[in-house]
Amino acid sequence: MDLSSNLILVIVVTSIATFMSRFLGILTAENISDKSKLFDWFNYVAYSILAALIARMVIFPAGSLLESTLFIRLFVISISILIFLYSKKNLVLPTILSFVLLTFLSSVN
Amino acid sequence: MINRKYFYQGLKSLVSLRSPAIALACSFIALGALFNNAGFNLQQSAASSFFTYALPGQLVMTESFLVGASLFNIFLSVWLVNFRLYPMTVALVPILKHKSQPRWKYYLSCHLIAVSSWLIMKESYKKIDQKYRLDFWFGIGCGTLSAAVLSTLLGYWISDYLTKEMMIGLAIVNPVYFLCMMISAMNNIKTVIAISSGALLGPIFYLATPEWSILIAGIAGGSIAFFIKDKKNGSI
Numbered sequence: 001m002d003l004s005s006n007l008i009l010v011i012v013v014t015s016i017a018t019f020m021s022r023f024l025g026i027l028t029a030e031n032i033s034d035k036s037k038l039f040d041w042f043n044y045v046a047y048s049i050l051a052a053l054i055a056r057m058v059i060f061p062a063g064s065l066l067e068s069t070l071f072i073r074l075f076v077i078s079i080s081i082l083i084f085l086y087s088k089k090n091l092v093l094p095t096i097l098s099f100v101l102l103t104f105l106s107s108v109n
Numbered sequence: 110m111i112n113r114k115y116f117y118q119g120l121k122s123l124v125s126l127r128s129p130a131i132a133l134a135c136s137f138i139a140l141g142a143l144f145n146n147a148g149f150n151l152q153q154s155a156a157s158s159f160f161t162y163a164l165p166g167q168l169v170m171t172e173s174f175l176v177g178a179s180l181f182n183i184f185l186s187v188w189l190v191n192f193r194l195y196p197m198t199v200a201l202v203p204i205l206k207h208k209s210q211p212r213w214k215y216y217l218s219c220h221l222i223a224v225s226s227w228l229i230m231k232e233s234y235k236k237i238d239q240k241y242r243l244d245f246w247f248g249i250g251c252g253t254l255s256a257a258v259l260s261t262l263l264g265y266w267i268s269d270y271l272t273k274e275m276m277i278g279l280a281i282v283n284p285v286y287f288l289c290m291m292i293s294a295m296n297n298i299k300t301v302i303a304i305s306s307g308a309l310l311g312p313i314f315y316l317a318t319p320e321w322s323i324l325i326a327g328i329a330g331g332s333i334a335f336f337i338k339d340k341k342n343g344s345i
Contacts (some may be wrong), residue, residue: 014170015160015182018189022219027199027238034203037335042157044303044334046200049193050224051304052289052311057284059312063168064276066141076281077288082290085118085328085336092291094133097286 068106076102115241119248122229123256129225132286133253134260136164139279141152141264141269147171151265157214158261158333162254163222164283166191189320193327197227204234205243221250228290299334306330 032039057065058073065073079101080094087093110279124132124336146155161167173183205218228251231253237245266272271279295301307330314322 007149007174009180010170010174010183011153011157011160013184013189014157014166017184018161018163018166018191018194019220020188020194021192021194022198024200024218025195026215026219029199029202029206032199032203034206036203038163039203040145041331041335042196043200043331045327045331046193046196046227047291047294047300048307048330048334049323050228050287051194051307052306052314052323052326052330053193053224053310054284054291054310056289056315061280062172062278063143063280064273065198065280067273068277077285080285081289081292084217084292089289090126090291091286092126092128092215093133093318095135095286097284098281099135100197101278101280101340102281105275106274106277107272 010067016022072102076105111247112244115237116248118216118237119245120252121251123248123252124169125214127229127232127311129253129286130256132282133225134263135258135279137260138264138271139276140164140167141261141266142268142276143168143264144261145265145268147175147296149265151262154230154261154265155258159254160259161219163191163194163221172288185189187282192324194222196327196331198222199223201227201230204230204338205246207240207243209343210243214247218243218246218250221246221254221276223253224287226250226253228287228294228310230295232290237331252267297339299337300337302337303334304308306333 032042058077059070061073063090082096083097084094085090122128130306141154144157149157157167161170169186169190170183173186178186188257201222202215202219205215226246229249230246234245250293291304295304307326310326310330311323314326318325
């Protein structure tokens with residue numbers, strides 16, 4: 001098989017694998033009320049999974065972030081969170097700043 | 110079909126001060142550049158973001174493709190890394206439900222579930238009349254999906270101009286955005302416990318089992334939060 005049609009298959013397989021979880025979620029949710037205990041459990045699990053994902057992205061990153069040190073990543077994140085808290089939870093400022101700051105720190109390193 | 114007023118209201122959340130557009134743009138620009146370097150063409154890159162629309166899975170797909178993994182192995186690793194969408198969907202759909210909404214809309218709407226749109230919906234749904242929440246959700250979701258696809262294209266086009274340092278800078282924006290949104294979501298003790306135990310257990314379990322760590326940490330952290338007694342509300 002040539003590279004291009006192989007790539008299309010890869011994209012299709014990835015999309016199906018991803019959509020399965022979303023669709024299975026819809027089927028499961030069909031008989032769950034937002035006032036039930038089961039809904040609460042899924043809600044806390046979802047938040048907890050996202051927190052675990054973010055922690056992993058920062059502490060054990062993949063890709064480009066591997067080329068920065070953990071100390072610098074934590075430094076940039078702490079500054080961004082401080083700005084977030086002091087700017088009445090504005091999200092535009094800390095996100096732009098984190099990009100500029102880490103790009104700058106990576107260039108001088 | 111879709112209530113326009115609520116659709117636009119949802120779409121407008123992309124131009125607010127809490128907009129996910131910047132974080133989305135940064136991570137999908139980096140993805141577009143990565144696709145270009147990996148030998149994807151423009152159409153394939155856009156199609157991937159449109160039909161998969163889940164960043165960690167797309168990264169795993171690219172890495173696996175580059176090392177020549179089999180289709181079956183790609184399927185398994187993507188399924189595992191994107192399985193977080195399952196509990197996220199179950200924790201979202203019940204708040205969107207209304208008997209006046211047709212079934213096909215739910216099936217279509219689940220494709221729009223991603224971390225950024227999910228976090229926004231979770232923080233704003235109480236202000237929206239339950240009857241129109243699904244329309245509001247379509248607004249958020251179509252906005253974030255379009256931002257993701259357009260940014261992938263942009264990243265593909267400008268990949269030659271992105272330095273290594275800028276790629277590192279782009280990669281931190283998403284975690285920063287998610288972290289800030291999570292901090293905002295911590296408005297009751299149980300959510301605080303769910304989020305902090307997940308953040309703590311995730312990296313610890315990673316040392317034992319990298320592939321399963323996030324799922325196991327999430328189930329453990331979420332269950333701890335679920336079973337802890339909330340004194341203020343008097344319920345588990």
